[in-house]
Amino acid sequence: MLDIRFPIGLMFSIVGLIITIYGLATMGQDAMYVKSLNVNVNLLSGIGTLAFGLLMLLFSDPVRKRKKK
Amino acid sequence: MDTRFALHGIDYLIMAVYFVFVLGIGWALRKYMKNASAFLEAGRSIPAWVAGLAFISTNLGALEVMGMTGSGLKYGMLTTHFYWIGAIPAMVFLALFMMRFYYGSKARSVPEYLKLRFNEKTRALNAFLFALMTVLASGISMYALAILLENVLGWNFNVSLLASAAIVLAYTYLGGLSSAIYNEVLQFFIIIIGLLPMAILVMADVGGYDGMQASLAPIVEGKGFAADTWTTTWKYTATAGANPMGVEWYGILAGLGFVLSFGYWCTNFLIVQRAMAAESMTAARKVPLIGAIPKMFIPFLIIIPGIAALVLLNDPGKGFTLPLNDAGQPIYDYTIIMLLKQYLPAGVLGLGITALLASFMSGMAGNVSAFNTVWTYDIYQSYIRPATGNKESDDRHYLKVGRMATIVGVLVSIAAAYIASKFGNIMDFLQTVFSMINAPLFAVIFLGMFWKRSTGNAAFIGLLMGFLIALLHHGLTMPAGATTLVKGGWLGVVHTYPVEMAQNFWTAIFAFTTAALLTVIISLVSKREKSDEELNGLVYSMTPKLDDSGVVWYQRPWFLALIVGIIMIVLSILFW
Numbered sequence: 355m356l357d358i359r360f361p362i363g364l365m366f367s368i369v370g371l372i373i374t375i376y377g378l379a380t381m382g383q384d385a386m387y388v389k390s391l392n393v394n395v396n397l398l399s400g401i402g403t404l405a406f407g408l409l410m411l412l413f414s415d416p417v418r419k420r421k422k423k
Numbered sequence: 424m425d426t427r428f429a430l431h432g433i434d435y436l437i438m439a440v441y442f443v444f445v446l447g448i449g450w451a452l453r454k455y456m457k458n459a460s461a462f463l464e465a466g467r468s469i470p471a472w473v474a475g476l477a478f479i480s481t482n483l484g485a486l487e488v489m490g491m492t493g494s495g496l497k498y499g500m501l502t503t504h505f506y507w508i509g510a511i512p513a514m515v516f517l518a519l520f521m522m523r524f525y526y527g528s529k530a531r532s533v534p535e536y537l538k539l540r541f542n543e544k545t546r547a548l549n550a551f552l553f554a555l556m557t558v559l560a561s562g563i564s565m566y567a568l569a570i571l572l573e574n575v576l577g578w579n580f581n582v583s584l585l586a587s588a589a590i591v592l593a594y595t596y597l598g599g600l601s602s603a604i605y606n607e608v609l610q611f612f613i614i615i616i617g618l619l620p621m622a623i624l625v626m627a628d629v630g631g632y633d634g635m636q637a638s639l640a641p642i643v644e645g646k647g648f649a650a651d652t653w654t655t656t657w658k659y660t661a662t663a664g665a666n667p668m669g670v671e672w673y674g675i676l677a678g679l680g681f682v683l684s685f686g687y688w689c690t691n692f693l694i695v696q697r698a699m700a701a702e703s704m705t706a707a708r709k710v711p712l713i714g715a716i717p718k719m720f721i722p723f724l725i726i727i728p729g730i731a732a733l734v735l736l737n738d739p740g741k742g743f744t745l746p747l748n749d750a751g752q753p754i755y756d757y758t759i760i761m762l763l764k765q766y767l768p769a770g771v772l773g774l775g776i777t778a779l780l781a782s783f784m785s786g787m788a789g790n791v792s793a794f795n796t797v798w799t800y801d802i803y804q805s806y807i808r809p810a811t812g813n814k815e816s817d818d819r820h821y822l823k824v825g826r827m828a829t830i831v832g833v834l835v836s837i838a839a840a841y842i843a844s845k846f847g848n849i850m851d852f853l854q855t856v857f858s859m860i861n862a863p864l865f866a867v868i869f870l871g872m873f874w875k876r877s878t879g880n881a882a883f884i885g886l887l888m889g890f891l892i893a894l895l896h897h898g899l900t901m902p903a904g905a906t907t908l909v910k911g912g913w914l915g916v917v918h919t920y921p922v923e924m925a926q927n928f929w930t931a932i933f934a935f936t937t938a939a940l941l942t943v944i945i946s947l948v949s950k951r952e953k954s955d956e957e958l959n960g961l962v963y964s965m966t967p968k969l970d971d972s973g974v975v976w977y978q979r980p981w982f983l984a985l986i987v988g989i990i991m992i993v994l995s996i997l998f999w
Contacts, residue, residue, distance in 0.1 A: 355466075356451050358473055358605045362612060365444040369437055369774065376433050376770045386768050390624055396770040399620045403774075406616065 370404025434773025475713025495729020562839025617778025678928025863889025889938025
């Protein structure tokens, strides 16, 4: 059966990438980040989400099988 | 107070990615749905960690998340009793002592276990009540989601309701229980990742846990409690008046820690079904323990930010307020929404809102996937069309019935959602009534599993009378200040409880005691109905001990239970 780590990893990698790019694009827009205590929370959260997604992908069956080959 | 969010394109993009994956998982699983067992029981093939996360995720619906953050604000750390003493002992007990009978008896549902252990009428009573309860719960969840989307995002109520129903229907129809479970795991991670930035930012804003404690002292003293009441769990439970929940430590232990939590975690098929879908006996016994570990840390994500919100509310400089209801009272359930709005800019905000949407949908899908199983096996197969004996054609037939039940379940839920929107009180009342089935059910199943002498007739009468006594108690008592009969007292008020929670505890205690006493007494005065051989696999003393010697020590249920117990004790001492 489908290994759930694969779709989870794929989804969080995509979402993490989107938020990271958005965080980079909005760097310097200080007014936008006043509410988040002047922290570019998109950049940090995006990188974290992306890392989680990639980790899940790395341990998923489809990726591990391909590596073995 | 404006509850509206301004969402940006980026937020909608994140939401859209999530929905593509939700539906994609259902689509990818559809080819495995070859028979009724694959569709309704996930073919008993789910790895322990997946089922374990789904196990707690089912309970982590949006109403739960919103309610718990609101309770954090209202009651402080006392709310964690719902996560520690009020869940962990029951989950450990289910894993160590009960799962082997649910899983090993080959019952496909909790009502079916009642049939195997007791008799047909006990199963019927439970199955019908359970089926009604699940579609009702799913409808209420749907209604709450649509109202939230209307208030917060300004979406049309009908469109929100029908669209969310359609998505849930699509992925449960395509992939059955497997799809519901997989999506619950996805939802679990998105809740954590979506809410974490808010939780960290609010704690940083109030100066960490210590800063929060210092700011809380004058606020809490102003309410007439000791300065650290909001940041302690057991310290002020010697008398009911010393804590905002209005309960004593023995009320918490007996009411929440025993009857309510054991009734919910050990007998509610919605929850137990996740563990019954596990791939092996060892996996099934590990499921509740694996779920227990993240469960114990969820308060840091949803309850403590709620406590911090009390500090924000009392600091005009923060500009944090809660919306008010028609009576001018703050709507505490909106605490988490307002926290998301307060701290998250576009981008992560989309992720936070997606987390809430996700938890609403998995709540609905969980109910629908439990409903279709009980309907197909315990009602349809038992009373409408029994199996013919031809395994292949039966399997195809029940798969079709399971799929139809999924559609019907969603349609009835939609109807329930509209009834809730017109007659909210009726739905509140029905939900209270159905919440009363768990406590007597636990008494009956517990006696069935651990006392070979208990009989079917006794169980049936115990279950029925326990339920009726709960109704009677609710009809004769009222929480102080209640204005509608929905809260109780519809038969006349004999006793008034200081808070609604105390009334709930006592309703459950009365129901449990009645069911247990009647089952014991009637069993003792009647003849045994089942021989020792017939009870093999159903009753503790009649079943050979399980041998875990083939399992690595750190994978054994007893070892995991020990870890869970140690973490719980450490947390309880830290936040005493």
